[in-house]
Amino acid sequence: MARTPLLMGNWKMYKTVAEARAFAEELGQHSQALGTAVDYAICAPFTSLHVLRVMLPAQVKMGAQNVYPEKEGAFTGEISPLMLAEFGTQYVLAGHSERRTLFGESDQMVNHKVRAIVDAGMIPVLCVGENLSQKESGQTQAIVSGQVTQGIAGLSSDAVARAVIAYEPVWAIGSGKTATAEDAETVAREIRSVIAEHVDAAAANAVRILYGGSVKPDNIAGFIQQPNIDGALVGGASLKASSFVEMASAIG
Numbered sequence: 263m264a265r266t267p268l269l270m271g272n273w274k275m276y277k278t279v280a281e282a283r284a285f286a287e288e289l290g291q292h293s294q295a296l297g298t299a300v301d302y303a304i305c306a307p308f309t310s311l312h313v314l315r316v317m318l319p320a321q322v323k324m325g326a327q328n329v330y331p332e333k334e335g336a337f338t339g340e341i342s343p344l345m346l347a348e349f350g351t352q353y354v355l356a357g358h359s360e361r362r363t364l365f366g367e368s369d370q371m372v373n374h375k376v377r378a379i380v381d382a383g384m385i386p387v388l389c390v391g392e393n394l395s396q397k398e399s400g401q402t403q404a405i406v407s408g409q410v411t412q413g414i415a416g417l418s419s420d421a422v423a424r425a426v427i428a429y430e431p432v433w434a435i436g437s438g439k440t441a442t443a444e445d446a447e448t449v450a451r452e453i454r455s456v457i458a459e460h461v462d463a464a465a466a467n468a469v470r471i472l473y474g475g476s477v478k479p480d481n482i483a484g485f486i487q488q489p490n491i492d493g494a495l496v497g498g499a500s501l502k503a504s505s506f507v508e509m510a511s512a513i514g
């Protein structure tokens with residue numbers, strides 16, 4: 263089964279509503295550059311989701327960067343999966359390295375979020391990746407495999423097939439350094455074999471795997487040409503509509 267490529271932006275804690283509106287307007291002016299055989303999404307701060315829902319070109323879907331894995335309750339400051347789904351959110355990030363390191367999210371919490379996102383009918387984007395010392399001590403495969411198996415624990419084969427996994431080496435995020443396309447492909451291939459072993463071959467073949475970590479218009483092509491890499495999760499370079507369009511042209 264052919265996997266539809268996915269170009270996903272992660273705005274992190276950037277952009278006011280006015281700035282998000284300006285981005286959507288500019289992207290709208292170039293919407294003919296967004297190929298129809300590719301999926302697009304922007305994971306924005308909660309405060310910008312409304313303006314994006316109204317103004318993004320129809321082929322660009324909304325994503326959230328976080329969610330709390332309960333239906334409702336006394337969880338001051340949190341947003342539930344139901345609230346995001348009702349709002350028209352299609353994708354939700356879970357386990358981004360900034361949440362794991364700055365907010366202490368464990369693999370168990372990431373798994374709760376992944377399952378809650380699926381239960382609400384949205385698509386989880388499970389982020390995994392090793393840090394620099396883990397890379398230097400040869401632990402990349404062990405770390406990534408552990409994060410994947412714990413992140414998807416309890417999901418059905420169908421849910422895994424619809425999910426997205428983003429391989430983002432922590433040392434490459436926001437650093438200007440990237441994994442080589444070959445190294446990223448090796449990890450992506452390993453992720454598929456871990457899923458084949460722990461879930462089944464159909465899920466392993468269907469799940470979309472993105473590379474993330476300092477992706478830019480001039481390096482995205484090398485990643486998406488790899489057979490097991492289906493797109494990119496892009497932070498800094500997704501903040502400008504012109505770069506998003508350039509990356510869309512490279513992917514489509």
Ligand code: PEP
Pocket residue numbers: 272274430434435436437474475476477495496497498499
């Ligand atoms: C990210 O935020 O997931 C990311 C990969 O950031 P950047 O592209 O800026 O490295």
